[in-house]
Amino acid sequence: MAEQEEDFSALPLPDRFQHKIWKVRKAAYEDAAKQFEITPDEHDPAFRPFLQDPGLWKGAVADSNVAAQQEGIAALCAFLKFGGREGCTRTRSHTLTLLVEKGLSSTRAATKASAKEAILLYIELDTAGPVIEELLPVLSNKQPKIVAATLAALTAIYHDYGCKVADPKPVLKILPKPFGHADKNVRAEATKLAVEFYRWLREAMKPMFWGELKPTQQAEMEAQFEMVKSEPAPKQERLLRSQQAAMARAPPPGAGGAVEEDELEEEAVEVDAFDLAEPQDVVSKVAADFSDQLASAKWKERKDALEALYGVLNVPRIKDGDFGEIARGLAKSMKDANIAVVTQAAQCIEVLAKGLRKPFSKYRSVIMSPILERLKEKKASVSDALGAALDQVFLATSLTECLEEILEFLKHKNPQVKEGTMKFLIRCLKTTREAPTKPEVASIVESAKKLLSESVEVLRSGGAEVLGTVMKIMGERAMGPHLEGLDEIRKTKIREYFETAEVKAKDKPKPPPQAAAPRAAPAAAAPRKVVGKKPAVKKPPPAPSPYAQEAPLAPQPTARSIPGSKLGAPKPSGLATPGLKAPLKRTLAGPGGAAPPNLSSPRRPVSQAPPPEEEPAPPPRIGLGRGLAGRSLAAKAPAAPAPTSVSPPPSSGLTAVERAELEELRLDKDRLLRQSDDLRQERSRLNSEVQELKNQNAQLIEDHTRDVLSIKAKETQLVRARSDCEAAEAMCGQLRREMERLKRALTSAERVNSPPALSSPGRDGTTDEAGIYRDTGMYGGAQDNGRQAFNNRARMSFNSALSEEKENTSDALDARYGRSKLSPDLGRNGRNSAASGSAGRNSPAPPPYQSSRMSRETSNDGTKDGNPQGVESWKRAAEVTSALKAKIEQMKARQGISRP
Template sequence: MAEQEEDFSSLPLPDRFTHKVWKVRKAAYEDAAKQFEVTPDEHDPAFRPFLNDPGLWKGAAADSNVAAQQDGIAALCAFLKFGGREGCTRTRQHTVTPLAEKGLASTRAATKASALEAILLYVELDTAGPIIEELLPVLSNKQPKVVAATLASLTAIIHNYGCKIVDPKPILKVLPKAFGHADKNVRAEATNLAVEFYRWLREAMKPMFWGDLKPTQQTDMEAAFEKIKAEPAPKQERFLRSQQAAMARAPPPGEDAAEEEDELEAEGVEIDAFDLAEPQDVLSKMAPDFHEQLASSKWKERKEALEALFVLLNVPRIKDGDYGEVARGLAKSMKDANIAVVTQAAQCIEVMAKGMRKPFGKYRSTVTGPIMERMKEKKASVADALGAALDGVFQATSLSENLEEVLEFLKHKNPQVKEGTMKFLIRCLRTTREAPAKPEVASICEAAKKLLAESSAPLREGGAEILGTVMKIMGERAMGPHLEGLDEIRKTKIKEYFETAEVKAKDKPKPPPAAAAPRAAPAAAPKKVLGKKPAPKKAAPAPSPYAQEAPAAPLAPQPTAKSVSKLGGPKPGLKAPLKRTIAGPGGAVPPSLASPRRPVSQAPPPEEEPAPAPPRLGLGRGLAGRSLAAKTPAAARESAMSPPPSSGLSALERAELEELRLDKDRLLRQADDMRQERSRLNSEVQELKNSNAQLIEDHTRDVLSIKAKETQLVRARSDCEAAEAMCGQLRREMERLKRALTSAERINGPSSGMTSPGRDSSDEAGIYRDTGLYGGGAPTSYGSRTRMSFNSALSEEKENGIDPVADKYGRSKLSPDLGMGRNGRTSAASGSAGHISPARDPSYRSDRMRDRDSTLESNRNSGSGVESWKRAAEVTSALKAKIEQMKVNSSTTKFSVQASTY
């Protein structure tokens, strides 16, 4: 046995790792762990065999003996802890799966703890992505305990490193499958993992898996979420090696840095659902006839098209594409006459901006103007929808991109539009995370101060709130110049809004050295010039005390006995601060400026004696000034040794310095002019855009009007053609009637006025006298009968006021063809008022003539007078019945003739 142990110990560690005896393997694991712990660094040769053959750790992690497995996983932890990143990247693909299947599901607590620690070390040494990819397939294992243990390890990874290090999307995708597992332990671990995710993500996690849960599971999850809502935001407990190295290199943070770090952590804990969601292609799902429906003349069809588009756009994330046509259609819908269509279009713009985020910026100018213009609607639901759409657009863009358009609409003539734009600007200032630049602050303040002078109270309140919110961002000191000229009441109101405003952006001024660097740049040129002449005298350090003592000299202007000897020095001392400012903006006095002060004492004093004469110290003329200068030659000598007022600069250098200052002023003026020119050009561009939109709208209106006129013209032409056809038909009908009337007259004309020879005029007169066909007259001869009948007919027609023949056909009533029968007698029916003479009816004339001929013939053939009278009575009654029938027909004929004439 002893020989076997000696043989095993003499074997190298790789061979002992794969030995068939578990005790040998166990001893090898223990020896390896001890060697790893005493290595000086990760490049020690002890790690080399395991880096060359990473498969050794697969057997150690999945050892068949539970005791050996425990030591093997412990050795793996020591290897990872001391071996560094290279040991992690080479071995993780061999060990993570065995650790999950064999180590995490072990019955030994020490083995489970070591396996979990190894997985956490793999994440710590590199990144979490590859480890998550190795663990997710284990969730499909047939053994429920393996699945539950793997879910527990994922929970531990999220708990220690947080969702900033671990990407939650792959885990959230497979989480619904764990909730549907048959084992209750698996479902319990899935619930714990979801709760851990909720600590980090809050409501942003729900769109990923919430819809796949059962209602009872959703209820249970909501109850679990309620318990942790009041907990503070979680923080990362374990850090990656890269993070540890960065923290080791960084200097210890001060109080400000700690506050900033806390703010960043507080803001960065909650992750947006946009970052977790997968982009969805909306364009391919849109209806092919969407734009036709959106341009329909029926508002219901337009609204239905927008509702279908809203369903497609209402997703957490939208895949980028060409949405220009959709954006233009939504912008056009802002001008719709139906407010339901406007509201739906605004909701579509809101979800589209939230789903696209940054790519939506290229469509901002298309939709923002129409939305603001439509804010003139007074209905609350429409105004809320438009405001939400503007907020969505702002989330996808920034304050700087929207500011120009907002400021333009703050000048709108409609108070409703102005108030809506003002509220939108306040919301932008509250939610922006980037402080506006100083020129933008000036523009905002100018617009807000104009609102303070409005007649409407809400606009005045809004102007004060804008100024207070900007003051909260920029600080009270920076806002001081912008509030000049305002009365105390308005300043007090602005101060109230400043104290209650809540903003997310803070203006952080640059540190003084960074701010002073641009000022030192113009002075670099004269500094080099000054260094050329006094170069041999750079070693003179004497002027530094002078530069420090010079400002103190003007503080002793009292002519006391103790200060008499020092009165000569203050005059050049007054120029010392100017000297320090010009020569050394960084605070140090260059030797090139101090070196000329030594030869000043060697210069002839007569040039410096006149210097005390002017009252430089403000002592005024009188005894003090004159006597002190005359009686103290030591003061004169001291003044001769002081530096000249020129601060050591020659005339050429001063001229060059003045030239540089003038150039600087000129550049500043040019920058201001260019800024103003840019603002003017931007305003002109906006005006041109507005005019272009108006022209397009007018052109569209004109085209529609022209099309409507053309449609009306076509309809009028068709109506005219139909009328012409009708007129032609009526004309043809009238001609036909005329021809029928003429033919009837021709047929009946020659027979009128003729009598049969051999007839007895008295018998005929008696018959017609009894029948009353000629108006009741009883002529005795043919001529008298004809004359009486004609006159009676004319008189009756004149009394009744009708002359149908003359009125309708232009014929005279004296025409014998119309007024006489066969024997020249006028019809008795012509006297009936309001009716056309029945003589015009050919059927009537023919019937009458037949009856009369039959009556005369019967009278001639009959020899008895009684029978003749009886027959005459019968004929008369028959004629009366026919006359009544003729009257009815004559009224119908009159109406038809009039219609045909017209």
Template sequence: MAEQEEDFSSLPLPDRFQHKVWKVRKAAYEDAAKQFEVTPDEHDPAFRPFLNDPGLWKGAVADSNVAAQQDGIAALCAFLKFGGREGCTRTRGHTISSLVEKGLSSTRAATKASALEAILLYIELDTAAPIIEDLLPALSNKQPKVIAATLAALTAIFHNYGCKTVDPKPVLKILPKPFGHADKNVRAEATNLAVEFYRWLREAMKLMFWGDLKATQQTEMEAHFEKIKSEPAPKQERFLRSQQAAMARAPPPGAAGAVEEEDELEAEGVEIDAFDLAEPQDVLSKVAPDFSEQLASTKWKERKEALEALFTVLNVPRLKDGSYDEIARGLAKCMKDANIAVVTQAAQCIEVLAKGLRKPFGKYRSIVSGPIMERLKEKKASVSDALGAALDQVFLATSLTENLEEMLEFLKHKNPQVKEGTMKFLIRCLKTTRDAPTKPEVASIAEAAKKLLSESVEGLRAGGAEVLGTVMKIMGERAMGPYLEGLDDIRKTKIKEFWETAEVKAKDKPKPPPAAAAPRAAPAAAPRKTVAKKPATKKPAPAPSIYAQEAPLAPQPTARSAGSKLGGPKASGLTTPGGGLKAPIKRALAGPGGAAPPSLASPRRPVSQAPPVEDDAPALPRLGLGRGLAGRSLAKAPAPNAGPPAPPRSPPPNAGMTAAERAELEELRLDKDRLLRQADELRQERSRLNSEVQELKNQNAQLIEDHTRDVLSIKAKETQLVRARSDCEASEAMCGQLRREMERLKRALTSAERVNSPPAMSPGRDGGNEDGGIYRDAGIYGGAQDNGRNAFTSNHTRMSFTSALSEEKENTGDALVAQYGRSKLSPDLNRNGRTSAASGSGGRGSPAPPSYRNREKDATTDAARRAEGANGQPVESWKRAAEVTSALKAKIEQMKARQGISRP
């Protein structure tokens, strides 16, 4: 046995890793771990066999012997810890599945701990995405213990590295599946993982899987969440190697910069927004094709229903970028709607649109911001709250700089309600922005706020003080001192009160002084003296010299280019103004006897967009000439007959970058300045165009309003004209009817006179009446004409009226006959001066009332009795008939005058 053990120990480690005896493998694992621990660095030869054959670790991790497996996984941990990133990337594809199935689910605690440590080391050495991708398939394993162990490993990963280092989206997508598993241990580990997610993500994590849980599970999860809501925000416990390297380069913990960075990290927190977890959704195809037509409907309910449907479509966590111009313009138009329900719903649509798009929404900001702030005049709380929420989301999708100009304009609005709403919006923006305003922006904000301090409304004055106090919190008390000059002590006290209580997220960081770059230029003076003292060489240079090719690169006196921040490249041995190298190089380049040098200079390609260089400035070398023949220093050019070579010149102190790099840096800085100027110009142009667009919109709105008013006025005039025409037609019809009635009355009167004109009068109805005898005894008509003519006036008048009425019934179909038919029988006027027929009583076909018939009968009887007066002679009844006729004519004239009808 002893001989066998000696033979085993003499075998190489890779062979022992694959030995059939488990004790040999176990000893090999232990030896490998010890060797890895004593290696000086990750490039030690001890790692090479395992890097060349990473499959060795697959057998070690999945060793059939549990004791050997424990040491094999421990050896893998040592290999990863000391082997570096290359060992991680080459071996993880062979070991992760075995670590999950054989290591995490092991019954040995040490094996499980080593397997988990190996997984965490794989993440630490590189990134977490490949490891998470390899772990997720294990959640579909048939064995519940493997699923539970994988969930526990995921919980440990997120607990150590956090949700900012490890992307939680892939795990959140499949988290509902373990919650529905039949094994209680799997469900318990899923609950632990969800609680860990809640520690980092809070309510944002519910977006991905909460709807797939049962109601009882949701209730149980809410109970777990309540326990950890009061806990402080979690912090990352383990860091990636890349993060560790960055932290090593950071300032020491006590330095000011480190303190500021730590404060920022603590203030920023680790809570992740749901927007970062959600996938973009394309909703434009779900918007109704006739959305614009629905918004243009005259019924407010239809407009509101269209906006509600749009809100349902847009209310998703994240929207895919697309063309939302038509929707934005429609929502901006709805801000002018007369119905506040439509305005509120449109504001909610703008809120979800800005929330779902974030940065891409910036191109629609100018369309909706102005109309929203213009509508802040509404006093109803529900409307103002909806408008404020929409403005807040618009700001979160953009920045303070983009919104500031428009806000300052609306702070000058004539409506106090709009002023107050804009002021509150500005205060919210200052409190939530993470970018401190620039000095010009601070000046404009301070100027607008000081104007608010002199307002007559208390709310505006307090708001102006709060604006100044919030800006002071961001910029600092000293920086705001000049802007508070001229204010009285009461206002300053109020501003300082708001300054003390304000909570902001932005802090102004003073820029480092530009003098920090000055010490780098100082060491460049030493090489100048060295080069200047070099004696002139007399050796003739060889004709085809490489230095002749570099002739265009001969150094010239340096001239500072205009607009440069660094003042040109730093001085070196090749750029010494008036140095002793220039003349020797010219003589070296010249031929024997001072002949002109051959024209062997290669053309030099200029750097794109390089600044203009003066004639005496040196030509800057190209990048990439640090090596090779073209990059050799000209100071080493051999010259004939120069005697012993001069001692080598010491290189200039390293200034941090080469001359070419400095030149390129200078070019980049010039380009940056130029681009900044262009950006400022474009920003001013955009502001001007936005102002013009807003002015044109206002003019367009005014024209639309004037047009609407004119259309309504025209419609009102048309309505009046139609009514006047209708009244005119009715009057004409009434006039015609009255004419016809007058003609009938005239005819009736003529026929009555005609009937009474013969000398012999027909007897009455009774036939045996004494009147007939009386008239027969008279014998003549001349002397008793008056008495004889009117003896039967009443009877004949009644008969002629009746005949005229019957003739009217037969010959006319006028619509006013029924209205005026009774006037022919009873022309008496009522109290208002209208006839009974005109007042609506009776009609053309209705019989005369009994009272009328009785009066008619009584009048006939009285006329007959008067006709049989004293001495048997009739009374002058014809005069009575004439009076009645005259009265009737007078009443007809009164009716005509009342109706405005002229006499024909």
């Protein structure tokens, strides 16, 4: 066995990893872990075989022998720990699923711990996203113990790294599925994971999965949540390698680290359902006739339309779209006479602003003013709904955007509107994350001071609360100048609100502490001035006492110059020079004329006249920090040997120069302050103009979109109108042709029905239609041609005329005159032919229907000849003709055809 073991140990590690004997594999895993631990860096050759063949770890993690598997997963942990990010990314896809299925579900505690550590190392070396993506499919495994192990691994990931490093949204989406699992262990692990999410996200996690739980499960979860509500906000317990590197590069002082921790805590608390939810498109779900329903005369229909809109908009996150028409409709509903409609509209505005957030800012100018105007309602339910809508509008925008309208409505004549606006302003100041600028603070304070003088106590208290809240944001020192002129009672009340106010805005004026440092330096220079005065007192003894009094007067301007030196840019840097030159002055004061030759300079001879008594004044000038002042003082030292002319020159020489320079510095300071104020105001004005231009741009974009849609609609209408016009023209042409045809038919019918006297007897029956009334074709048996022509033409004209009016008159004429009058053939072939044969040549020929009737009448009388009955037959024919004309006129009147 010993020889075999030696042979096995001589094999390369990759070969031993795949050996048939489990003891050889186990020994190989142990040797690999030891080699990894002693490598100097992640680029060592020991890692190369496992980077080139990542599949080796697949066999190690899923080793069939539990003892060898334990060492294999431990070797993987060592490889990840010392191998760096490349080892993580290359082996992750081969091992993660097996670590959960084979490692976390193992019966050995050491194997479970190593598998969990390996999963956490995969996240530490890279990011959490790929690891979670690999673990989520395992939740669908058929074995409950594997599903429970996966949930436990996810819980460990979020516990150690938190929801900022590991995105909770993918897991929250599938969390309801484990809650419905049949195995109790799976449900228990799901509960632990949900509690861990609650530690980080609080109530923001509920909209993602809460509605899919059973009521009993919700009650159990609420009980679990109550247990962790009192715990402090969780912190990230394990850092990524990238975070560790950033902390190593960061400066060591702990102040910055403390600030970062506080910021991390605040960010963890700020996570809400909006950040976790996916945007939903709700514009397409809004009813197409929403605007028409809002314009209904019945308040019930308007309220129903708003309720339907609320159901569509009430989602955690809304995808940005064109909500201009909806916003205008909601703003119009704020003026509705029915308070139920107003309340429902306010709720719609609330959910719309809550779901859109920043994109809602372009609709703020449309909606905010109508809401503030409606604050006059005294009913609590309406005012609460309006207040909630205003709060969401503010959260979706900023204090700068809303402040102008708020201050405008603080001047409203209605006390109810003024009170509601004041409360809204207080809520804005408490919830804003950005402190107002100095111009904004000035305008807020000015409006609040006016509220302090109101006759209503609520408004006075509100004004004090506004000032106290602003003081909490800006600080007592910054608010001091604004409170000047107020009586002590009001100041006391403002301070009470200041002490109890809770704000979220961070004070912007943090640079002032840096400005305070240079101020402290001149303050330190003040005692140096006093020290300089003491040697000056020692020098004046040779001079008269009045000069000694002038000596302390000389430093007074320098004491005034201290504030000027604070504002001068180079002054702080010169603070080191006074310390060097101060001893020089003392030596000059002691020896007197010993030092002058050494300190002489081209500029000093000009100022040698001043006496040494003025030397104490220069030290503060030196402390203020310019080399020029130091040189002038050195020049004064050589002038010390002439004590006789000491006092007159100082008052007119160096002191005047110092004062002139001091005045220049003060003028420069004032000029710079004015320029700074002007630039600040200009910047504020430009910011407001930029914001106004943004709003105008958004409005123009909206108007352009609306115009484009309107143009497209008009084009569509125009195309339809053109097609309708063409169809109408075609129909008019058809009707016109039909009318002409009817006119021709009527003309022919009238000609057929005209009396015989109107016909021209001189025309031949074969060439003209008027010849049908001649007797040549009717009674002359010998003239067959004329009779045939008459019969053919009469039959054609009469049939064409009656066929056009068949639908309206055929039934009536059939009932009255019988079928024979409509069929000229009957008159030719039947009894009408007999009558025509017996008639004389010179008698006029009646129309076919008249001749047929006449033939019937003559046949009834039993007489064949037309001589005795001729007159009576013509009378009856005239009656029939007049009746037919009347029918034709009625028919024409019924169809609206005018006689040509």
